[in-house]
Amino acid sequence: MSREEKTQKDMFDEQMREFESFVENMKDSVGIPTFPDMKTGSLQWYDQRWITTRFIISVEGIKEFFDKLLDDKFVTTKCGVCGEIYFPPQKDCPRCRNSNMEWIELSREGVLVTYTQINVKPYSFAHYRDYIVGIVRLPEGINITAWIRADDPGSLKIGGRMRLEIVRREPEGYITYEWVPLD
Numbered sequence: 498m499s500r501e502e503k504t505q506k507d508m509f510d511e512q513m514r515e516f517e518s519f520v521e522n523m524k525d526s527v528g529i530p531t532f533p534d535m536k537t538g539s540l541q542w543y544d545q546r547w548i549t550t551r552f553i554i555s556v557e558g559i560k561e562f563f564d565k566l567l568d569d570k571f572v573t574t575k576c577g578v579c580g581e582i583y584f585p586p587q588k589d590c591p592r593c594r595n596s597n598m599e600w601i602e603l604s605r606e607g608v609l610v611t612y613t614q615i616n617v618k619p620y621s622f623a624h625y626r627d628y629i630v631g632i633v634r635l636p637e638g639i640n641i642t643a644w645i646r647a648d649d650p651g652s653l654k655i656g657g658r659m660r661l662e663i664v665r666r667e668p669e670g671y672i673t674y675e676w677v678p679l680d
């Protein structure tokens with residue numbers, strides 16, 4: 498991304514600043530932070546406060562997945578009783594409700610089932626460029642949803658071969674995986 502290129506987050510923040518200064522003017526002239534709705538003219542109250550959301554989720558039960566990912570391996574769990582393979586990995590088998598799970602290494606190639614390009618992003622994703630999310634079916638019979646890295650999204654083909662790559666997601670800087678077209 499070039500330094501000058503605005504992300505959707507930049508544009509959203511800019512709009513919000515304009516909106517805030519408009520409401521500030523209203524507050525100064527009317528005394529309360531209200532404004533008429535542009536379409537209906539009905540009175541709206543404007544207020545804001547920042548909310549930070551922090552995630553702390555136990556992943557102890559699927560620690561192996563992250564250990565292997567950091568070792569450039571892609572693994573998941575298979576039920577030792579019914580044989581069902583799950584992705585994301587599960588600590589217990591949701592089908593037969595036992596904890597006898599085995600770790601297996603998954604294929605790194607599959608077939609594109611479907612994909613979509615995300616142009617209108619949720620605010621917390623608005624700092625990314627438009628991204629593509631795709632579902633790829635592995636020979637093991639399971640589907641893996643991940644971002645697709647493609648220079649030309651128009652060249653993606655349903656049924657096309659895809660390769661999984663373990664990558665670092667920026668600017669957050671953590672290790673994750675994404676699909677890359679092979680054809």
Ligand SMILES: [Zn+2]
Nearest residue numbers: 576579590593
């Ligand atoms: Zn099972």
